[in-house]
Amino acid sequence: MIRCIKCEQVHAITKSGVVHGRQRYYCKDCRIYFSLPESDPSPSPSHTGPHHSATILDIARALNISKSTVSRALQGHKDIKEETRAAVLEMASRLDYQPNLLAKSLVRSKTFTIGIIVPEFMNYFFPTVIIGAQEIASAAGYTVMICQSQESVATEIANTRALLASRVDGVLISMTRETEDFDHFRVFGRHGIPVVFFNRVCETIESSRVYVNDYEGAFSAVEHLIEKGYRRIAHLGGPPNLQLSQNRLNGYSDALKRHGLPLQPELIVRYDLQPENARLCAARLLDLPQRPDAIFCLNDPAAIQALLLAKERGINVPGDLGLVGFSDDPISSIIDPHLTTVRQPVGDMGKIAMQILLEQVEKGIGNYVPEHKTLPTHLVVRESSSGPTGHPR
Amino acid sequence: MIRCIKCEQVHAITKSGVVHGRQRYYCKDCRIYFSLPESDPSPSPSHTGPHHSATILDIARALNISKSTVSRALQGHKDIKEETRAAVLEMASRLDYQPNLLAKSLVRSKTFTIGIIVPEFMNYFFPTVIIGAQEIASAAGYTVMICQSQESVATEIANTRALLASRVDGVLISMTRETEDFDHFRVFGRHGIPVVFFNRVCETIESSRVYVNDYEGAFSAVEHLIEKGYRRIAHLGGPPNLQLSQNRLNGYSDALKRHGLPLQPELIVRYDLQPENARLCAARLLDLPQRPDAIFCLNDPAAIQALLLAKERGINVPGDLGLVGFSDDPISSIIDPHLTTVRQPVGDMGKIAMQILLEQVEKGIGNYVPEHKTLPTHLVVRESSSGPTGHPR
């Protein structure tokens, strides 16, 4: 019965060769080698050692049964005697046993973890998506690992690698505003890891996608402005590499066309999704020799910047300038005047994306076809678009 | 007793993994791999199986070197021949090799992962803390695992277990609004995992804490209201189990006392951090027979609810009602009138908490003393507290 010279324990000792004629030992817990000090009655049973988390082996030894039995008892395997199971469970909680997921995942090659890559989570949109996604995931027994790319492709690539290294079972992605090369996403496919893109989707990679009907949302927003009497409607759009920018722009153009309004290039500006630049772009529109009488903005954060700028300059919204956003950010119904916006089912987007992803995870790669889900939008009319002064309708 | 299929010898045979469920062998002499010819007509010999990600062994075999050499080359171990390293690196990328962190973490007993438990991330506060924390963590080579307790103790306990099972190296915690029993946090200590509480800290657990000077922030806010001429100042406070509610309440009380104003119990209400209830509590104050002429609110979300309610009822802010919040949520400078608030260094809180945590992680439990860091606050005066009508000052 050899005791470790450091942690005073017995169970983790193995022999480890003979040096100078004396038996050497190794304590697996403390990871140290030692020989027995000639004649030393070491008492001190105090629990001083480095914190060693209990393993199934500790439980097994304490109960004088085998590892496998403990493992099976813990998993609720059915052919384990009831009293054995009870004993194991009791000992597990006595030893404060916590299963080591790393080990379990390693042997099962399944982590029950889903990775999520989002560009940011300062605005209302992504946190809300994540909450929805997390709800579905945890109900199914999965945990999520959230990565922010911070709108940087380099970080996005790093995230990709981190998730791969962590062997997540599936990934939810919304790209950065600057992602134009998609090679770093392909690695998931090569490793058999299903991917679902949402909101800022990637069209060149064969995979599932969840987004809202951006075209229709934009169309209805612009049509609404026209119906309210605005005639010189600008568009504060987003970066061209994002499909949603394109779709919203198309909705804008088509609505103008449909109502016989000219499409004027100088009324279309694009910002890179940085709030400061939304402000700058809005300024460019407001500085135009012939100012627009309304702006349809890519999203609410942009619309809010435009609104604040207009207020600063004493431009009356909606009298001198109609404004419509996209997303229904909570701020929109707080700001004065309340902002008309295209509501999208943000939480649902997260839920649905996660549902699709989990299905594919469980089916296994190659056993499913990618799904493309378009969610509906809904125009929420508030004060910021109630019509130009002198054009009540 | 396995014989090489080529040289018929026994001595140079080693096992070499299992492929398609069949034991593979390797003859060191002949340097060939083989399985025992069996009477089993294995169906698909093609590489159809579930995608098998390359391992260091695959690289080793492809290059005819040993696993350890590959491992060392990949780690940048210095006594590896340059050309070997180059070959390994090249082969790694040819095989699309991705290290398996699970395995690495298992053997190193270190995951380079930090867990973060926050009650929510819908409001500005927690996302901002997380961004700060993540910045520090990733600079130090750590990834973070974010859990939301959703203000539910049950979920918080589940998060605790999940992080433990994932063997995170350290944990950052801000408790739920309802956490009153702290036993579930102690498990980290028992397992040698350092914990740093931030914002909503736990006083009964020996561990590091990072928070702002709530008392002083509250004091200065209330003093400011008094100086502006408000006299019947109410407090819309938070749940009593949160230390920060207590501290802000004390700051409020002491400021009144210092200026010879009576402390009136009916002017103190507490809400449970749900926005709807902030509104309800604000209504209770506004419905008082003798209405307060100002409210110091626990945080900005509460102040915003109060402000919206006041506007709905035609109560002029700041003329009939002064309002001060806490946090400097971006909405505060968007809402009309702009909200006076106590700014706290939110991003810094995340950074500092993470810095302290990482130091403790690297030192190892027992080799450091818990740190308590109090961050300064700063009153940002805006329109919502500019003084009651007829009391300019």
Place this chain on the structure above:
DNA sequence: GTGAAAGCGCTAACAT
């Protein structure tokens, strides 16, 4: 119903 042993992919102490 339970145990023995192999092995998931990797690192590191110990040879050589």
Place this chain on the structure above:
DNA sequence: ATGTTAGCGCTTTCAC
């Protein structure tokens, strides 16, 4: 400079 070996903590055949 590289190979050998023994695990990390767990699940999972395959025996008995």
